[in-house]
Amino acid sequence: MKRLLLLVFCLSIMGALWATGTTEGDDGPITIKFWTHEDPARTEIEERYIQEFEAANPGVTVERVTNSSKKVPELLLTAFAANEGPHFFNTQIEDGYAYIANGRVAPIDAQAAGFTSDSALINAYVDGVLDPVSVGGDVYGLPLELTNWAIYLNKRIFRDAGLDPDADYPRTWEDMVEVSEAIAIRDGQILTRRGYDFRYPYYLVSLIPMVEQLGGQLISDDGQTAIVGDEAWLKVLTFMQQWGPNGMNLGSPTYTNARKTFNQDNNDIAMALSGLYQAGRIRNDNQEFYDSGDWMVIPYPQFEDAVKEVGALYYGHYYMVNIQVPEREQKMAWKLIGYMLSHPEEYLDRVGLTQPTKALMASKTFLSTPYADVFAADMERSHIVYYAEDSARMQELVKEAVEAVMLSGESPEKALASLKVKAQELLDQQ
Amino acid sequence: MRGGIERKMARWGVAFVMPAIVFFTLFSFYPIVSAFLTSLTSRKILSLLKPDFVGFRNYGYLLSSSDFWNSIRATAVFTLGTFIPLLIFSLVIAFFITGMKRGQRSMQLAYYSPAILSSVVAAVIWLSILDPRGLANQFLNTLLGIQGVDHHWLASSVMVQFSTILVYFWKYIGYFVIIFITGLASIPPSVYEAATIDGASRWQSFGRITLPLLRPTIAFVSIMSMLQCLKTFSTQYLFTQSGAPGAPINVITLNIYNTGIRDHLIGRASAMSIILFVIMLGFTAVQLRVSGGDKVSY
Numbered sequence: 001m002k003r004l005l006l007l008v009f010c011l012s013i014m015g016a017l018w019a020t021g022t023t024e025g026d027d028g029p030i031t032i033k034f035w036t037h038e039d040p041a042r043t044e045i046e047e048r049y050i051q052e053f054e055a056a057n058p059g060v061t062v063e064r065v066t067n068s069s070k071k072v073p074e075l076l077l078t079a080f081a082a083n084e085g086p087h088f089f090n091t092q093i094e095d096g097y098a099y100i101a102n103g104r105v106a107p108i109d110a111q112a113a114g115f116t117s118d119s120a121l122i123n124a125y126v127d128g129v130l131d132p133v134s135v136g137g138d139v140y141g142l143p144l145e146l147t148n149w150a151i152y153l154n155k156r157i158f159r160d161a162g163l164d165p166d167a168d169y170p171r172t173w174e175d176m177v178e179v180s181e182a183i184a185i186r187d188g189q190i191l192t193r194r195g196y197d198f199r200y201p202y203y204l205v206s207l208i209p210m211v212e213q214l215g216g217q218l219i220s221d222d223g224q225t226a227i228v229g230d231e232a233w234l235k236v237l238t239f240m241q242q243w244g245p246n247g248m249n250l251g252s253p254t255y256t257n258a259r260k261t262f263n264q265d266n267n268d269i270a271m272a273l274s275g276l277y278q279a280g281r282i283r284n285d286n287q288e289f290y291d292s293g294d295w296m297v298i299p300y301p302q303f304e305d306a307v308k309e310v311g312a313l314y315y316g317h318y319y320m321v322n323i324q325v326p327e328r329e330q331k332m333a334w335k336l337i338g339y340m341l342s343h344p345e346e347y348l349d350r351v352g353l354t355q356p357t358k359a360l361m362a363s364k365t366f367l368s369t370p371y372a373d374v375f376a377a378d379m380e381r382s383h384i385v386y387y388a389e390d391s392a393r394m395q396e397l398v399k400e401a402v403e404a405v406m407l408s409g410e411s412p413e414k415a416l417a418s419l420k421v422k423a424q425e426l427l428d429q430q
Numbered sequence: 431m432r433g434g435i436e437r438k439m440a441r442w443g444v445a446f447v448m449p450a451i452v453f454f455t456l457f458s459f460y461p462i463v464s465a466f467l468t469s470l471t472s473r474k475i476l477s478l479l480k481p482d483f484v485g486f487r488n489y490g491y492l493l494s495s496s497d498f499w500n501s502i503r504a505t506a507v508f509t510l511g512t513f514i515p516l517l518i519f520s521l522v523i524a525f526f527i528t529g530m531k532r533g534q535r536s537m538q539l540a541y542y543s544p545a546i547l548s549s550v551v552a553a554v555i556w557l558s559i560l561d562p563r564g565l566a567n568q569f570l571n572t573l574l575g576i577q578g579v580d581h582h583w584l585a586s587s588v589m590v591q592f593s594t595i596l597v598y599f600w601k602y603i604g605y606f607v608i609i610f611i612t613g614l615a616s617i618p619p620s621v622y623e624a625a626t627i628d629g630a631s632r633w634q635s636f637g638r639i640t641l642p643l644l645r646p647t648i649a650f651v652s653i654m655s656m657l658q659c660l661k662t663f664s665t666q667y668l669f670t671q672s673g674a675p676g677a678p679i680n681v682i683t684l685n686i687y688n689t690g691i692r693d694h695l696i697g698r699a700s701a702m703s704i705i706l707f708v709i710m711l712g713f714t715a716v717q718l719r720v721s722g723g724d725k726v727s728y
Binding site: 070074077078080081098099102103104186187188189190191192200201245252253254255256389390392393396399400403404407408409 | 474475476477478561562563567577578579580582584585586587671672673674675676677678688691692693694696
């Protein structure tokens with residue numbers, strides 16, 4: 001028995017020594033792990049960039065791992081919690097900011113990323129787009145995309161409902177109700193065709209601008225007060241209550257996701273909120289619909305009594321590098337990121353992603369991209385989405401309030417009161 | 431001499447039990463202790479800094495939080511609404527299947543098949559059934575002879591709770607039926623034969639023989655099903671991800687997940703898991719005491 005235990009002990013010690021003794025030398029081969037979200041069109045071009053990069057950098061292997069966009073934040077978080085994060089990744093700024101705040105990502109190595117200096121890097125991008133990833137004079141991320149949403153419209157469904165898409169498209173939220181009612185087909189209480197429906201979980205991007213149009217705010221300018229402007233919030237919550245199954249029954253979070261259904265052109269939904277990238281996805285999912293010319297993009301609507309014009313808020317997907325990997329591997333990761341991002345026109349043309357460099361925004365490719373002007377005009381009257389360590393929780397609180405009025409029969413006043421208390425408590429905890 | 435043999439056998443006994451003890455220590459006991467220690471800190475999941483020791487402040491916060499008490503309510507509703515019907519129906523179905531002269535195997539297979547599906551797949555299947563345009567509305571409307579009524583399976587606070595219970599009941603009923611069938615098979619046929627000779631009816635046999643002799647199995651099934659219900663997560667998670675309102679089905683496990691992963695507050699999430707652990711431990715002890723454990727006499 002003692003011999004057996006001794007043998008097990010010796011084997012474990014040997015195993016531990018072997019496991020810790022396999023670190024690579026300073027010039028040995030490197031494997032860079034890159035985690036990102038699924039996007040077939042992007043995968044196609046990035047796999048090519050990676051092959052080219054590997055050929056130009058012998059000894060470097062890149063493992064590109066994709067997961068659904070909903071799954072990536074959770075996978076990243078658990079991996080980083082176990083100190084096993086990938087070399088680099090991209091994530092939305094609402095999720096990504098916590099990595100900067102907690103010192104989990106490295107500042108950009110501008111030269112490795114292909115810029116002559118830090119200031120050359122900052123100057124290459126449109127003013128302000130690096131602000132969300134800049135802390136204490138350092139920049140921690142490079143944008144894979146900067147996206148805002150506008151409304152995709154199916155002209156065929158409009159015509160089928162007796163509407164002229166070019167003349168009757170909704171300019172205001174009040175129009176949106178009217179047009180959606182004209183388009184909706186119901187079997188009793190069950191909607192079999194919807195006019196428009198919201199992108200429900202993404203309230204920070206798509207609902208907050210409605211509040212801001214009416215003069216309200218998520219967080220006050222001084223950052224001290226949450227949920228500002230009761231009247232604006234009440235009007236938006238009442239609007240959502242009326243939109244839902246217990247009001248005018250024009251849509252609900254429990255119906256199939258409007259953005260995905262839109263591409264199928266199956267007489268299910270006439271309008272959906274999405275980014276410039278949606279055009280590429282329509283092309284991938286339904287080439288015939290893409291080529292038919294029976295779709296168009298219209299600006300994000302405004303309230304009739306809006307006190308200011310606000311488009312859907314924009315968000316950025318930023319590439320960030322894990323600070324816990326050796327410095328040599330960090331440099332290589334930035335080099336690869338720089339290489340991939342040196343093709344902004346192909347990203348725009350093939351994937352529909354806007355990488356906000358000054359050069360791209362002035363390029364012919366951008367200016368000739370169908371409906372890029374609609375998105376650009378909306379972006380001008382918009383601002384970046386709320387980002388902080390707690391932005392996911394803040395979005396959840398807004399979601400709770402909207403669901404309470406839409407689905408649980410709660411009054412907008414009660415839902416707002418609860419939202420104000422919880423949001424303020426969250427803000428105070430920061 | 432005899433003592434020497436016993437000691438030698440005992441050593442082998444320890445050797446055979448050791449892997450299980452090591453496994454339990456590593457994968458159950460250590461995480462429990464670690465979660466308890468974490469629950470006494472303000473640890474955030476991404477932070478590399480040493481977390482502050484906050485004592486029982488996380489527990490104090492939770493006990494005064496309406497969100498946490500809502501989770502207790504949601505878990506209690508789900509557990510009572512699922513485990514009592516599961517216990518009763520699985521016993522009744524097992525009794526009928528055991529009494530069948532033909533087709534026992536295929537019935538067992540039919541009932542058990544949902545249990546082999548992953549909870550995620552089961553929830554996805556049910557999401558399409560419970561969609562406003564899905565089979566659930568069509569079936570119920572046909573059954574009631576009405577048209578176009580949306581029963582809001584996922585959209586109303588009450589119905590979404592019922593829907594999660596329905597999915598769980600469908601998924602696990604077969605598993606507990608099989609356990610009851612095994613328990614029923616372990617009752618000696620001679621006891622029934624003697625009762626039949628004495629003139630006992632089928633229902634009398636069930637009430638006077640089957641139920642008392644099945645007590646250990648009933649205790650086992652009730653504890654297992656209750657623990658499973660208290661740990662429910664994936665159905666509620668997928669439903670809320672697909673647009674269902676969160677508050678009515680925000681069971682403790684879902685709250686733990688959201689607090690730890692979405693809000694990054696791993697210290698507070700650990701406190702919640704310790705509370706859940708204590709609840710589960712308490713209920714198990716009570717059930718064992720009430721049911722008399724595995725005591726059965728012929």
